[in-house]
Amino acid sequence: MNIAKNMEAIFxxxxxxxxxxxLATASSPAPRIEAxxxxxxVSDGGMPVVTIVGKRLTAAEKAQLAx
Numbered sequence: 503m504n505i506a507k508n509m510e511a512i513f514x515x516x517x518x519x520x521x522x523x524x525l526a527t528a529s530s531p532a533p534r535i536e537a538x539x540x541x542x543x544v545s546d547g548g549m550p551v552v553t554i555v556g557k558r559l560t561a562a563e564k565a566q567l568a569x
Contacts, residue, residue: 505512559567
């Protein structure tokens with residue numbers, strides 16, 4: 503019941519705190535965001551291709567590896 507009697511004071515204190523906070527942060531300068539440097543990829547004219555040479559496992563070899 504005591505809180506209900508003091509709701510006006512609690513509201514005014516909350517509004518005052520929000521106002522002070524707003525004014526305190528409004529005067530600070532905005533942080534400067536610098537653009538990242540643009541990096542261009544050098545192309546040698548073709549797409550790199552990876553070739554993997556190896557034999558495929560047979561069903562018996564796969565079963566042996568699973569154990």
